[in-house]
Amino acid sequence: MIQRTLPTCQELDWQDELRQLITTPEALFERLCLPSRYLDQAHKAHALFPVRTTLSFINAMQKGDINDPLLKQVLPLGEELIQKKGFTDTPLEEDSFNTIPGIIHKYHGRVLLIAATQCAINCRYCFRRNFDYTANTLSKAQWQDIFNYINSDSSIEEVIFSGGDPLAMPDAPFAWAVTELEKIPHITRLRIHSRIPIVLPSRITKTLCHTLRNSRFDVAMVIHSNHAQEITPTVIEALNKLTSANIVLLNQSVLLKGINDNAATLTALSKALFSAGVMPYYLHLLDKVNGASHFDINKTQAKQLITALTESLSGYLVPKLVQEIPHAKSKTPIR
Ligand SMILES: *Cc1c(COP(=O)(O)O)cnc(C)c1O
Ligand code: SF4
Numbered sequence: 001m002i003q004r005t006l007p008t009c010q011e012l013d014w015q016d017e018l019r020q021l022i023t024t025p026e027a028l029f030e031r032l033c034l035p036s037r038y039l040d041q042a043h044k045a046h047a048l049f050p051v052r053t054t055l056s057f058i059n060a061m062q063k064g065d066i067n068d069p070l071l072k073q074v075l076p077l078g079e080e081l082i083q084k085k086g087f088t089d090t091p092l093e094e095d096s097f098n099t100i101p102g103i104i105h106k107y108h109g110r111v112l113l114i115a116a117t118q119c120a121i122n123c124r125y126c127f128r129r130n131f132d133y134t135a136n137t138l139s140k141a142q143w144q145d146i147f148n149y150i151n152s153d154s155s156i157e158e159v160i161f162s163g164g165d166p167l168a169m170p171d172a173p174f175a176w177a178v179t180e181l182e183k184i185p186h187i188t189r190l191r192i193h194s195r196i197p198i199v200l201p202s203r204i205t206k207t208l209c210h211t212l213r214n215s216r217f218d219v220a221m222v223i224h225s226n227h228a229q230e231i232t233p234t235v236i237e238a239l240n241k242l243t244s245a246n247i248v249l250l251n252q253s254v255l256l257k258g259i260n261d262n263a264a265t266l267t268a269l270s271k272a273l274f275s276a277g278v279m280p281y282y283l284h285l286l287d288k289v290n291g292a293s294h295f296d297i298n299k300t301q302a303k304q305l306i307t308a309l310t311e312s313l314s315g316y317l318v319p320k321l322v323q324e325i326p327h328a329k330s331k332t333p334i335r
Contacts, residue, residue, distance in 0.1 A: 045076030079294035127287035201238035
């Protein structure tokens with residue numbers, strides 16, 4: 001009798017899940033029993049920016065509900081085809097800071113490293129939906145150029161792994177990159193910007209936690225969650241593993257019309273995050289990227305929401321409302 005070998009280690013699970021993503025409107029509609037009358041427009045929007053989501057994220061959605069706040073973040077809609085004044089393909093004008101391939105050096109003391117070019121899910125409002133990732137897929141030689149660049153500028157204290165989603169990198173190359181950075185004496189902090197703890201919690205492997213716990217860096221991870229419904233028991237388990245590895249957890253959200261643009265939803269999110277060991281960090285105004293205008297909330301409404309949060313929550317549970325202004329020296333606080 002032939003014995004089938006089953007994957008036994010956790011490492012295989014997340015990579016399998018990454019291979020089994022939902023990448024067509026049909027598959028998304030079928031899984032969630034959505035009305036087919038939206039399918040035609042979904043295809044048009046999918047042609048501009050493809051559907052992409054994990055099964056974990058889908059499992060946290062309500063079947064049959066076209067207005068589910070998680071679904072809305074990944075569902076392509078006809079509204080994306082609308083051209084609106086003030087919206088562009090590259091709202092942050094990051095190109096001018098794309099110093100060398102893989103590096104965006106914009107703020108003092110820290111650099112953003114495009115460590116991976118894919119994400120586990122495609123968020124419809126993503127400001128990088130038109131980013132030229134092909135030009136930022138890194139070869140070994142380019143990684144070396146990045147280390148040289150960081151090594152030659154002693155004002156850089158912190159490296160931020162971003163993307164795409166940096167945790168889309170497998171454990172071995174991830175650990176290699178951390179080890180190479182550890183050789184640069186002026187780097188003291190490592191930060192990881194990732195949505196993966198939320199949308200692919202199985203990625204938080206023992207090996208990953210081991211790499212981060214044993215690094216000489218102070219490590220922070222900024223996750224990205226927009227709604228309390230995303231904080232499922234499986235997600236909480238993954239977050240707890242990170243906390244146990246001495247990683248400081250912060251969250252950034254984007255203020256999105258129809259998803260989290262009311263005080264009750266934002267309050268519930270802050271509380272759910274804190275219970276899971278995550279401090280609210282930023283609440284971003286939408287970056288005005290083509291295809292996302294239907295998510296836009298204006299500054300006045302945003303300020304009213306923050307006032308409502310401030311009046312009902314402990315101070316540390318209120319995220320900082322910020323906006324990204326191209327060429328500004330930091331995120332711009334909105335008061
Ligand atoms: C947001 C961002 C950072 C980090 O900014 P903090 O305010 O330190 O969180 C760094 N580099 C770039 C290019 C960014 O967009
Ligand atoms: S996970 Fe982040 S980078 Fe990736 S699509 Fe979503 S918002 Fe954009």
